[in-house]
Amino acid sequence: MxxxxxxxxxxxxxxxxxxxxxxxxxxxxxxxxxxxxxxxxxxxxxxxxxxxxxxxxxxxxxxxxxxxxxxxxxxxxxxxTNSPLANYKGELFNMPFNMNTFHALWNVKKPDEAKKIIDSQVRSLNIQHPRNLEEQALSMVGYDVYEKLIKGYTEKQWGRKATELPAFIIKRLPVRYTFDNNYFNDRxxxxxxxxxxxxxxxxxxxxxxxxxxxxxxxxxxxxxxxxxxxxxxxxxxxxxxxxxxxEYRSLFFEHEVLDCENYQGNAVVNYTDVETPFTRIIEHKHFEFGNQTKTVITKEYPKQWKVGDEPYYxxxxxxxxxxxxxxxxxxxxxxxxxxxxxxxxxxxxxxxxxxxxxxxxxxxxxxxxxxxxxx
Ligand code: FAD
CATH class of the missing domain: 3.40.50.720 (NAD(P)-binding Rossmann-like Domain)
Incomplete structure (x- = not known):
């Protein structure tokens, strides 16, 4: 034995x-x-x-x-409750896509107004059979949401142009016509x-x-x-x-202790433009409502994976x-x-x-x- x-x-x-x-x-x-x-x-x-x-x-x-x-x-x-923000070239948006996001994008206040804009953008693009991720996303949410909140983030995450990524990666895009910033639907x-x-x-x-x-x-x-x-x-x-x-996609994390109490006011802020090299900044204390005098932030950089690197996705x-x-x-x-x-x-x-x-x-x-x- x-x-x-x-x-x-x-x-x-x-x-x-x-x-x-x-x-x-x-x-x-x-x-x-x-x-x-x-x-x-x-x-x-x-x-x-x-x-x-x-x-x-x-x-x-x-x-x-x-x-x-x-x-x-x-x-x-x-x-x-997970309620990330997206920062697109200095503009802030709530995630997941909901009435708060649409209000910031188009100044709409009612669900019907937001639906009308998305529907008309989707109709004008007339994509019947999406051939790649870009077309798939455009056919679901139109060009404003795609350009500001999906394109840059996705391209950074995968290290490839959205037109070169398969459509199946985005099967569905949760769009909410309520003012609900809760990212997850889970109970x-x-x-x-x-x-x-x-x-x-x-x-x-x-x-x-x-x-x-x-x-x-x-x-x-x-x-x-x-x-x-x-x-x-x-x-x-x-x-x-x-x-x-x-194959995997990898990540690189840059952790910093800052001599300030509150750096970004939220645990997760995504950077959705393609120029910013990291995809998001995490401010950890907000996960636990911390009130320490210092704060710790982490910048998350997507990275091409090779044998020996940490395999993430x-x-x-x-x-x-x-x-x-x-x-x-x-x-x-x-x-x-x-x-x-x-x-x-x-x-x-x-x-x-x-x-x-x-x-x-x-x-x-x-x-x-x-x-x-x-x-
Ligand atoms: P791991 O945590 O990877 O554990 C495997 C262990 O095996 C490692 O410690 C490794 O060192 C060890 N090991 C490997 N090979 C050897 C060896 N040869 N000898 C000895 N030890 C070895 N899930 C959620 O529910 N919510 C989230 O918000 C969330 N966010 C995530 C964010 C990121 C960036 C990632 C990558 C994942 C996230 N996940 C999230 C998923 C979560 O991390 C996984 O579900 C979980 O960590 C998987 O646990 P595991 O035991 O399978 O793998």
């Missing part, structure tokens, strides 16, 4: 939920992470008494009561008081964790220690890129999805290795979705009723 039942590679949210649930069921777990901290990309670090989201702003939101209750078992959540949302790292710390309570340890540096050693491996790293890297490299186009499918098929020949999380599944998951897939996997392994939770 080996020393551990599960060796869990990755102390991110997926690894932590899996470890917590397996540990609760009496299993011996060891968690490894190559980083110097737990919590993966939801890691929050205390700087000047402010919880700083080191890998990008994270707002927990879900429509699912089971997942909301689950996460509330590990933290108390505040009443933060539950908030920020954990004390930060996300604390949640992961609680999930891992009682579980052995080793940081600054890359599983791939000595996988044979680690495999010999455990009956089963749960791998939440990049699936193509696991297989030594034998079929080729899966999988590029789920046909080529990469097909490549992923080949790795997935290969993984099926390794019944003692479970691939999980956003990197193992090569899919963008929000936090609630990661928790859902980890809980479903646990139920499947332990032959329990699979919880009815949407991912």
């Amino acid at each position: 080996k020393e551990y039942d599960y060796l869990i590679v990755g102390a991110g949210l997926y690894g932590a939920v899996f470890a917590c649930e397996a540990f609760k069921r009496g299993k011996r777990c060891l968690v490894l992470d190559k980083r110097s901290h737990i919590a993966g990309n939801i890691y929050t670090e205390d700087i000047e008494g402010i919880k700083v989201h080191k890998y990008g702003a994270h707002i927990f939101h879900t429509n699912n009561r089971v997942l909301w209750d689950y996460v509330n078992g590990y933290a108390e959540f505040n009443r933060y 539950y949302q908030g920020i954990p008081i004390g930060g996300y790292t604390k949640i992961v710390d609680k999930l891992l309570s009682g579980v052995e964790v080793r940081l600054e340890t890359d599983y791939l540096d000595d996988r044979h050693h680690w495999n010999n220690l455990a009956e089963c491996v749960v791998y939440t790293g990049m699936i193509d890297q696991f297989f030594n890129y034998c079929f080729g490299i899966l 999988p590029v789920n186009d046909d080529v990469n999805n097909l490549l992923f499918q080949r790795y997935k098929n290969l993984a099926q020949g390794h019944p003692n290795i479970i691939f999980g999380g956003r990197l193992g599944g090569y899919k963008y998951y929000d936090m609630h979705q990661v928790i859902a897939i980890a809980l479903k996997k646990i139920a499947q392994i332990f032959d329990e009723k699979i919880p009815q939770i949407d991912e």
